[in-house]
Amino acid sequence: MTDGGTTDGSVPATGHGHDSGHGSEDDHGLPATTDIRRWLVTTNHKDVGILYTVTALFFLVFGGVLALLLRVQLWTPGATFLPALSYNQAVSAHGLIMVFWFLSPFAFGFANYVVPLQIGAKDLAFPRLNALSYWLYLFSGILLGVSFFQGGTFEGGWTMYAPLNLPVYTPNIGASTAVLALMLFTASVTIGSVNFLTTIHRMRAEGLTLRRMPLFTWTILLTVWMMLFAFAALLAALLILTSDRLLGTQYFAATGHAGSLLWAHLFWFFGHPEVYIVFFPALGVMAETFQTFTGQRLVGRKWFIAAMVLVALQSFFVWMHHMFLTAINLQIKTLFMATTIGISLPFDLMVFSLIYTTIKGRVRFTTPFLFSFGALILFILGGITGVFLGAVVLDYEFRGTYWVVAHFHYVMVGGVTALVGGLYYWYPKITGKMYDEYLGKLHFAAYFVGFNLLYFPMFLAWETPRRDFSYAEAFIPFHQLSTIGGFILGLSFLIMFYNLSKSLVAGEEVGDNPWKFSTTTEWAVPSPPPLENFPGRPTFSKGMLEFKTRASGASELAEGRESVADGGEGVADGGEEMADGGTVTASHDHDDDHVSHASIWPFVIGVGSFFVFLGLSGIQEGGFVPGLEGGFYLGSALVGGVVGGGGLVAMAHEEFYGPTGPFGESWPFSGVENTKLGMWIFLASDVVLFGAFIGSYAFIRVAEGWTNWHHLIPAAHVPLPGLINTYILLTSSFSVVLALVACERNSRWGLIASLVTTFVLGVAFLVNKGLEWLHLFHVNSEAFPQGWDFTTNVASSTFYLTTGLHGLHVTAGLLVTLYLIWRAWNGAYLDDDRPVEYFGLYWHFVDIVWLFLFPLFYIL
Structure with missing residues (x-):
């Protein structure tokens, strides 16, 4: 069963009560905060928020050190402080770490801690999935770190443009590991998105309508909606890239331009919403702190929300402005120039709202406000310079130069500025201690000077080629100023770390609400809040x-x-x-309505996932690297599979009590139970995943020539196996319906028979598919003397990879079916058929997807 209710397994439920943070264990069975076991088993949203925040700050230091290495290299043109390939690796890893492993997780540390408090919830809807999301995030970052020791990490830039992302140009095992690490991170994001969406839509307190919801929670709601769809597109791109690197498929092959354009489309369909995914939480922090430290309700609040909604929608219709230098025709470029300039208009409204709020209020220049106000100034400059890049003609001149680098950092690191303000703002709530205000202001002064000294000279030296450590001597003063600014910016964070650690030990204790004008719900409870919040x-x-x-x-x-x-x-x-x-x-x-807060299984699953993905990195051209090294990678994958699979089974059978909801407002999902809504949201993400795969197939086929495509397919590839599989899956969907009918009629044997039938039909589908593949692998004709396998041509690659992804979904469904059969054998589901219903939603979705794949790959 899921986190959203009770289960009837063998593991005892955790107890109840409030965590004092002292002693060895509270009456929940949750160890004290001073015990390392606490942080391995906790599922409480506040603990997970702290874990996210601390881990993100570690990756800030990791990525920051790499950035300082780059700045030392750029002190003079053509310096050799780092070898050329090491410089490329540092550039690539710095971008990946900062964009993925620092920016969003830092914001979601606050989101985990604050959002349930702001909406009046005891926890997120699925506490164990929340913990699992964190552990996947942590181990994905560790996996990226491991890539440095596998011959070198990825060195083709953080955007991973094709064909540089292929083994012929980046052959190191570490490069594949970096791609797999990013894939594991994407899985973490998807789990977290489903969790937050279900929570915010279903767990709000009575009377807390969407219209009245706090602005920080509003920004997180819109952020996770964008994440749900944008990261699904990125996952599709990464799955295809992983197949190209490990199996030798031909999607992004260097020949022709279709593969390079395909990667750009997939990546930037994710990449531009990612800008707002990163910035929206910072915008929420700015809105909260502006209200608190001006004593003034945000001017034009409803229009501010409407503007954010509009930006969230528009963000998926501007991605092609990153591709103005490609062969896309001028009409489409002009259209995307208009959408790009158009998306700046709602931001104008939000900026003016914040400015007028400041003018009408009584400003108190505390550290959180200084960082938020500084972020507004920096973002205005970043936004204005970004409009330049939205114009086709100007983009031709600026693309690939340091103008892009400067603009990008003024926007993204401008968002970090507000998030640092959020750290100071909620620090008293999280710790119960007040930071040193003098040191906080000193941090801001050093930060603001270092930031502008680092990035503004890049606008003046804009003709410097991007990702290149050679540049004209005329730009030496600007780059040296940037290097000095980089070190000042880095040292400013040492002030922050000293301030926060010193305050944690010896800071002044605060009450429930240290800020005079704060009004959101988290300030209504003690600092730090009790375990169950309210x-x-x-x-x-x-x-x-x-x-x-x-x-x-x-x-x-x-x-x-x-x-x-x-x-x-x-x-x-x-x-x-x-x-x-x-x-x-x-x-x-x-309140007697308690929830559980401890489970070891998310951590175990995270460990297993790490070893599985580490093992997969050792695959090259469909097989593990030779020798003892290959044996290590194979063993790692097997051990990880056993550990992770065992953890999944144990977590499914664990007795765990999660908050059920709704407790008040849940429009527009008032009639949908938490787990059912979570399943629907997950399937919405899966729609984008399969849509990206089908879109990739269509894009490549059009590029190759729609009718010429048939010359890439052997005559032995006939529709009959696909037609048989269509009937098999349709019949299996009917048997799932019969399983639900058996539950309603309280027929245990009818339920078991229906589930067994579904399982047998699913296995038959896979067997039929396997036989078809074997036949095609060994076809021997004049056109295909070596058979038709993954690596034969782009047509075979699209066929095997897309239908293979569908087959993995079928396999996952069969594993769940086995679990359902085992539980049904023991008498489950007759009094509560919801797990069978939720499985049915998934299984029907998989069947519907096949109804699209069959005509595309067998008939057209």
Whole structure:
């Protein structure tokens, strides 16, 4: 069963109570925060948020050290501080680490900690999946680190353009490991996206409508919607690239331009939404801190939200402006120039909203506000310079130069500026201690000077070629200023680390709410919050924060002035408006509706995944590298598969109590249970994954010539095996329906028979597919004397990889079917058929996908 309810397994549930952070173990069975075991088994959203934040800061240091190495190399043109290939690896790894392993995870450390508190939830909808998302993130980063010791990591740039991403140009095993690490990271993102979307849509407190939701939570909601679809496209690109590197398929082959263009389309369909995926949480921090430190509700709040929604939608329609220098025709380039300039207009509205909020309020220049205000200034400059790149003619001149580097960093690291402000803003809530304000302001001063000294000279030296350490001598002063700025920026973070660590040990203790005008719900509970967050069930049904107690059904009004859901102005009992937005405290009754907080299995699955992907990196041209080295990689994959698979089975059978919801507002999904909604959201992501594969097939086929495609396919590739498999899968869908009918009729043997039938039909599908593949592998004709396998041509590559991906989905479904049969044999599902229903959704989706693949690959 899933995290969203109870299960009837053999592992005892964790206990209940609040974590004091002292002693060896609380009455949840969750060790104290001083015990290392706590951090291996915890599923609590606040602990996971801390893990994300600390790990992201580690990757900030990792990527920052690489950046400083680059700046030392660029002190003079053509310097050899690093060998040429090492420089390329440092450039590539720096970009990958900062964009993937630092920026988004840093923001989602705050999201994990704060969002459930802001919406009145005890935890995320699926706590164990939340922990699993973190462990996959951590081990994906470790895997990237391992790639440096496998002959060198990826050296083709963080965008991994084809054909440089192929083994002929980047042959190191470490390059494949870097791609696999990114794939594992993408799996983490997908799990987290499903979790956050389900939580925010289903777990909001009573009275907390979407319209009244805090702005930081709004930005996270839009961010995870973008992540769900953008990272699915990236996963498709990475799966294809992994196949090219490990199996020898021909998607991104160097011959012709179709492969290079295909990679660019897939990558930038992800890549441009990624800019807003990174920046939106920073925008949410800016909105929260501007409201808090001006004492003023955000001016034009509803238009601010509408502008964010518009940007989130538009972000998927601007990707081709990254491809203006390709052979795309001028009409399409002009269209994408218009969409690119158009997406800047909603940002103008948001910028003016923040500026007017500052003008109308009473500003207090605290450290969080300074970083947020600094981020606004930096983003304005980054946005203006980005509009230059949105014009086709100017892009022809600026593309591939340091103008792009400077613009990119003013936007992305400008977002980091706000996130650092968020770290200071929520630090008292997370730790219960106040940071040193003087050191915080000193950090900001050094940061702001270092930032502009590092990146602004790049605009002046814009003719420097990107990713090249040779440049004209006229630009030496600018690059030396940038290098000095880089070291100042790096040293500023040492001030931050000293400040936060010193404050954690000896900082001033704070109460529930150290900020005078903060009004969102996280400030209504102690600092740090208790394990289950709230003294009762939060409600905003009367327009103010209350806590309902389970025993009496009564509502306990929050003492003092009221919290309002949207962080705006509160209303006192007499109806008088509160100019300062209100402060909040809470009564401390206890709610008996407890949830579990500990499970070791997400960690175990993460370990298994690490070894599986490490093992896969040793595959070259369809087989493991020869000798003892190949044996190590094979053994790693096998051990990882056993550990990870065992962890999955154990987690599925573990007795675990997760928050069920809804507790109030859940529009537009009020009639959909948590796990069912999670399944629908996952399948929406899978639609994009298969859509990217089908789109890739269509793109390459059009490039090769739609009718010429038939010359790449042997006559032995006939429709009959595909037709037989179509009937098999349609019949298997019917047997899943019969399984649900058997549950409704309380027929144990009918349920088992239906599930066994589904399993047999699924196996028959795979056997038939395997026989077809074997036949095609060994076909012997004049046109294909060596058979028709993965590496024969691009047509064979698209056929095997797309139908193979579908076959993996069938295999996953069969493993779940076996588990369902075992559980049904023991009497499960007759009184609760939801697991069978959710499996049916997945199985029907897989069958529907085949209905698209059959005509594409067998008839057309």
